[in-house]
Amino acid sequence: RPGPRQRPWRRGAAAAAAKKPAPARGRAGVPHTPKEVVPRTEASHPCSRPISRHVRKTLDREILRPALKAGMDAWPRGCPLDPERDLWGKHEKQKQRKRGSGTQWTCGLDGKVFKSEHYLDLHLERKHMNETPRGGICLAHYCELFDVCAGDAKFRRKQKEDGSDCDNATMATARNRCEEAMMRCFPLDQEVSRKLHAQYSKQYCRVLDCNVRIQQRLEQTLDLMPVIVLLILICLICFIVFSLVVCCVDYSDDILQFLVESGLASSGFVKRMTQGRDTARQSFGMDRTKCI
Helix, strand or coil: CCCCCCCHHHHHHHHHHHHCCCCCECCCCCECCCCCCCCCCCCCCCCCHHHHHHHHHHHHHHHHHHHHHHCCCCCCCCCCCCHHHECCHHHHHCEEEECCCCCEEEECCCCCEECCHHHHHHHHHHHCHHHCCCCCECHHHHHHHHCCCCCCCCCCCCCCCCCCCCCHHHHHHHHHHHHHHHHHHCCCCCHHHHHHHHHHHHHHHCCCCHHHHHHHHHHHHHHHHHHHHHHHHHHHHHHHHHHHHHHHHHCHHHHHHHHHHCCCCCHHHHHHHHHHHHHHHHHCCCCHHHHC
């Protein structure tokens, strides 16, 4: 019969339990569990709002406003580029951004506040789809016209210059969509619209080809080279000027003596220069004897 001492296997179990680390506890003594990363809820509508924003901005700057200045008073019926047919156009106008301690977005339809534009987009999709036009046009389908399918040119990642990310079938579909839009928005029965049709078709539709896209990207890369070379030259000139100034300040006595010995400057001129230099050093607190 065992005595008051613990059995060997019980002592081993107790030691193992003592070595086992206790779960971390919070301030209230509750065991702390690591937080799980919750994936962000994505929109369910197939029309991309971010890409539509890029297309809308470029479309307004490159086509809509120039066309209005050229004399296009109204858009023909059935024009897919008409702002009134923009699927997310009215939603975008109802967004209010508040800057402060943190970026907040307010829905102009019901006044609700969200921490980011993404969640405001989700709210508009769930609660206010009745504010979208019937048969609205998804501007994201026209992203190839302006080469913004990967995002805005200022913020998107560097695309492949060899064109390996370009698909001929996709470009052919985009070209047909572009030509149809130009035909509906700029009919050939009026002089103003006929000129705009020829201009925009040549500028946007006929260049929707992978070979042309490769050349455009190469030209954009080459356009940046003169700017880089100019910046390097400016930095080099600034460095040379700074070095000359430092040499003139540190070796001014030797330079003035060389000018006198070579007859390029008189002793009176050198004396006035020396006095002016010493006065400038004293006024700025740069007396060399004190520094030494």
